[in-house]
Amino acid sequence: MNILIKGAEVLLPDMSVKPQDIMVQDDKITALGDLQENFIPDKIINAREMLAIPGLVNAHTHASMTLLRSYADDMALEDWLSQKIWPIEDAMREDDLYWGAALAAVEMIKSGTTAFADMYGPYMREVAKVVAESGLRGVLARGIVAVAPGCMEKLADSVSIYKEYHGAAEGRITVMLSPHSLYTCPPDFIEKLAAEAGKIGAEVHIHMAETITETENCLKEYGKRPFPHVEATGLFAQGTLAAHCVHLDDEDFRIIKKYNIRVAHCPGSNMKLGSGVAPVPRMLKENICVGLGTDGASSNNNLDMLEEVRLVALLHKVHDLDPLAVSAAEAIKMGTQGGAEAVGLQDVGKIAVGYKADIVLISRKNAPWHPRHNPLSQLVYSGSSNDVDTVLVNGQILMEGRRLTTLDEEKIYFEAERCVERLLRHS
Amino acid sequence: MNILIKGAEVLLPDMSVKPQDIMVQDDKITALGDLQENFIPDKIINAREMLAIPGLVNAHTHASMTLLRSYADDMALEDWLSQKIWPIEDAMREDDLYWGAALAAVEMIKSGTTAFADMYGPYMREVAKVVAESGLRGVLARGIVAVAPGCMEKLADSVSIYKEYHGAAEGRITVMLSPHSLYTCPPDFIEKLAAEAGKIGAEVHIHMAETITETENCLKEYGKRPFPHVEATGLFAQGTLAAHCVHLDDEDFRIIKKYNIRVAHCPGSNMKLGSGVAPVPRMLKENICVGLGTDGASSNNNLDMLEEVRLVALLHKVHDLDPLAVSAAEAIKMGTQGGAEAVGLQDVGKIAVGYKADIVLISRKNAPWHPRHNPLSQLVYSGSSNDVDTVLVNGQILMEGRRLTTLDEEKIYFEAERCVERLLRHS
Numbered sequence: 020m021n022i023l024i025k026g027a028e029v030l031l032p033d034m035s036v037k038p039q040d041i042m043v044q045d046d047k048i049t050a051l052g053d054l055q056e057n058f059i060p061d062k063i064i065n066a067r068e069m070l071a072i073p074g075l076v077n078a079h080t081h082a083s084m085t086l087l088r089s090y091a092d093d094m095a096l097e098d099w100l101s102q103k104i105w106p107i108e109d110a111m112r113e114d115d116l117y118w119g120a121a122l123a124a125v126e127m128i129k130s131g132t133t134a135f136a137d138m139y140g141p142y143m144r145e146v147a148k149v150v151a152e153s154g155l156r157g158v159l160a161r162g163i164v165a166v167a168p169g170c171m172e173k174l175a176d177s178v179s180i181y182k183e184y185h186g187a188a189e190g191r192i193t194v195m196l197s198p199h200s201l202y203t204c205p206p207d208f209i210e211k212l213a214a215e216a217g218k219i220g221a222e223v224h225i226h227m228a229e230t231i232t233e234t235e236n237c238l239k240e241y242g243k244r245p246f247p248h249v250e251a252t253g254l255f256a257q258g259t260l261a262a263h264c265v266h267l268d269d270e271d272f273r274i275i276k277k278y279n280i281r282v283a284h285c286p287g288s289n290m291k292l293g294s295g296v297a298p299v300p301r302m303l304k305e306n307i308c309v310g311l312g313t314d315g316a317s318s319n320n321n322l323d324m325l326e327e328v329r330l331v332a333l334l335h336k337v338h339d340l341d342p343l344a345v346s347a348a349e350a351i352k353m354g355t356q357g358g359a360e361a362v363g364l365q366d367v368g369k370i371a372v373g374y375k376a377d378i379v380l381i382s383r384k385n386a387p388w389h390p391r392h393n394p395l396s397q398l399v400y401s402g403s404s405n406d407v408d409t410v411l412v413n414g415q416i417l418m419e420g421r422r423l424t425t426l427d428e429e430k431i432y433f434e435a436e437r438c439v440e441r442l443l444r445h446s
Numbered sequence: 447m448n449i450l451i452k453g454a455e456v457l458l459p460d461m462s463v464k465p466q467d468i469m470v471q472d473d474k475i476t477a478l479g480d481l482q483e484n485f486i487p488d489k490i491i492n493a494r495e496m497l498a499i500p501g502l503v504n505a506h507t508h509a510s511m512t513l514l515r516s517y518a519d520d521m522a523l524e525d526w527l528s529q530k531i532w533p534i535e536d537a538m539r540e541d542d543l544y545w546g547a548a549l550a551a552v553e554m555i556k557s558g559t560t561a562f563a564d565m566y567g568p569y570m571r572e573v574a575k576v577v578a579e580s581g582l583r584g585v586l587a588r589g590i591v592a593v594a595p596g597c598m599e600k601l602a603d604s605v606s607i608y609k610e611y612h613g614a615a616e617g618r619i620t621v622m623l624s625p626h627s628l629y630t631c632p633p634d635f636i637e638k639l640a641a642e643a644g645k646i647g648a649e650v651h652i653h654m655a656e657t658i659t660e661t662e663n664c665l666k667e668y669g670k671r672p673f674p675h676v677e678a679t680g681l682f683a684q685g686t687l688a689a690h691c692v693h694l695d696d697e698d699f700r701i702i703k704k705y706n707i708r709v710a711h712c713p714g715s716n717m718k719l720g721s722g723v724a725p726v727p728r729m730l731k732e733n734i735c736v737g738l739g740t741d742g743a744s745s746n747n748n749l750d751m752l753e754e755v756r757l758v759a760l761l762h763k764v765h766d767l768d769p770l771a772v773s774a775a776e777a778i779k780m781g782t783q784g785g786a787e788a789v790g791l792q793d794v795g796k797i798a799v800g801y802k803a804d805i806v807l808i809s810r811k812n813a814p815w816h817p818r819h820n821p822l823s824q825l826v827y828s829g830s831s832n833d834v835d836t837v838l839v840n841g842q843i844l845m846e847g848r849r850l851t852t853l854d855e856e857k858i859y860f861e862a863e864r865c866v867e868r869l870l871r872h873s
Contacts, residue, residue: 401516402748
């Protein structure tokens with residue numbers, strides 16, 4: 020289908036904002052600027068008073084954990100996991116993962132997220148189903164907790180999922196392998212996973228250096244900090260998406276740069292769990308690829324990527340006592356281009372000719388968008404994800420005028436509540 | 447008018463959430479729970495699927511600065527003030543303050559704020575006009591920069607404003623006196639202001655201990671830190687609302703407690719300007735009254751109090767590396783009860799019998815409110831100010847179903863743009 024997006028102010032790859040018409044053919048952006056003579060639109064979207072930005076990329080989440088949103092908050096980390104999260108997760112069935120991911124998909128589309136990197140389990144085929152049906156882009160990984168029984172079966176299943184789904188749903192689904200973390204996976208298992216990933220050419224998604232406790236325990240148990248410890252397993256030879264990366268020293272930076280490890284920075288989760296502040300300004304200075312993630316909805320508690328964009332701009336300013344630490348342009352770049360690169364997507368994350376048509380139109384009619392000084396700055400510091408009006412992924416319209424086109428919002432809320440009622444009875 | 451709010455989950459003063467009908471007579475809440483026999487409602491608001499909370503209180507802002515929203519961001523503080531903010535403020539006329547405050551009023555009502563403490567100038571009668579017309583509650587102070595010419599005339603004018611407006615608009619307007627800060631007001635002027643305030647019985651609103659530079663310069667110039675320096679002027683003998691209070695030592699805590707100084711904590715502004723992290727958990731532990739403020743829209747860049755509530759809950763967790771540092775309940779309490787007390791309002795800030803009917807109804811229909819685990823936690827960590835559906839102040843409905851009843855939104859956007867066009871030509 021040919022779509023003409025008319026009259027928007029467009030956030031361009033160099034972070035300038037200019038009025039441009041956008042021409043979409045099938046899954047791609049084929050022209051920007053003046054209407055091409057041979058372009059006959061099947062549909063015209065009037066985007067006057069709107070800002071067009073590349074779709075936001077959630078570089079680290081656990082989508083189905085929306086079912087646990089605000090189930091347990093304001094607790095010490097260990098109590099939270101052992102008394103609340105793990106028992107209820109143990110009771111989860113296929114349909115819980117499906118409806119949890121569907122609830123996540125509703126929330127993501129309505130807040131302008133067009134792609135997400137998901138690490139969860141065990142039933143990742145259910146999440147793949149949601150990606151296929153919703154029209155979103157998903158980078159899926161079954162997160163393996165290898166200290167639990169059956170880790171080799173889980174690894175074999177992960178490989179099967181890779182073979183079945185990598186490139187599926189018109190290329191909207193890609194697959195990674197995932198050792199959950201170094202504290203849930205012994206090094207010999209990470210080695211085995213790395214070998215399998217190497218054989219099939221899969222990239223990997225892992226939690227790294229999230230808390231001080233993780234670093235201290237790793238030093239105690241293995242005599243090394245997390246990055247050198249995992250480096251020795253060979254995991255980083257694959258393309259690596261490393262979530263969190265909060266506690267880093269110079270040697271860790273050296274390893275991240277050596278292997279081109281891409282970082283998913285999760286400011287909201289790091290704040291809520293009291294994990295610490297990742298050295299993002301230094302990462303940017305050293306040209307490390309940084310995307311942004313929400314983490315799961317039980318430690319955030321939403322999947323609002325514009326909130327993460329705002330938090331990354333605010334948190335580092337106050338942490339470094341420097342109002343220039345992370346600019347609005349750098350923040351939104353991490354939420355779009357940086358995220359796409361971090362999760363391994365090609366031709367995604369920019370509004371540019373030849374790129375996939377993953378486009379979000381944001382209404383500028385509400386009070387936080389007045390007066391009209393600087394739309395980029397207003398996007399990052401003032402507006403909200405509720406201003407997202409229209410969302411395209413791969414050239415398909417997933418929401419227009421805040422109405423979803425692929426998902427039945429009310430049914431999903433209903434079924435998600437029903438899943439939770441059952442889980443609470445059985446956990 | 448008698449209003450019955452039916453079927454809401456209500457946030458009660460002890461921070462529990464319970465289903466309760468709310469009965470409003472004229473400006474007050476007269477009953478909670480079962481419908482009283484003699485209560486005949488003129489209007490019934492169906493609040494099923496909604497959470498009712500006390501109106502949010504913005505304890506420190508500069509409302510008319512909405513005109514400068516995103517006019518200048520991501521700059522060093524001195525450049526920002528001297529090159530951008532001050533020149534354009536110098537060009538401001540009466541109508542700029544009026545339309546700027548009107549834009550702020552639209553934004554505040556739509557995001558659930560029912561009262562605000564404003565410090566700005568010179569034309570505070572224009573802000574009073576907006577408060578009277580909008581139906582909001584305003585605690586107004588002409589902020590005096592005494593290093594500029596004419597400070598004694600400004601003080602006399604402040605006293606006149608107090609006499610004209612304190613208790614005006616059915617009691618919705620109260621007035622404070624305001625020396626802007628110790629770095630813009632020499633101590634002899636603060637002394638004079640304190641004496642005037644004492645004479646008329648006015649409370650005071652001042653910026654205190656916002657940046658390290660302020661503390662360093664105060665030590666250099668006066669040989670004392672900000673709190674002991676201002677204590678010596680006698681200012682704190684009045685009831686005092688002190689904005690920011692970021693950089694405090696034990697002696698400062700002693701002074702704050704001795705004079706019952708109330709703090710307006712502004713986490714969003716402190717983050718964006720890189721000012722530092724105020725010791726809020728310690729303030730709460732020592733029973734200091736803490737409210738929350740947005741500061742002006744040029745350093746935030748919105749007036750969204752639910753965002754401040756979320757930030758206060760997140761910022762201190764990560765700063766103290768403690769997920770229990772500030773709980774959701776403490777955060778929303780600061781945004782409501784704490785704020786009302788901080789800005790000196792009686793019978794405001796709680797949904798309780800005898801209190802003013804300043805009530806905000808929040809829709810729970812959007813994705814971030816599902817599933818239904820814990821509405822208080824979802825309010826603080828997950829939902830957004832766009833979920834605010836209905837707003838009452840003093841028993842008057844200012845918004846219903848997101849439609850404003852007292853203000854003409856489109857006209858205000860139009861006039862605010864027009865003010866800015868003129869200001870940009872003349873600054």
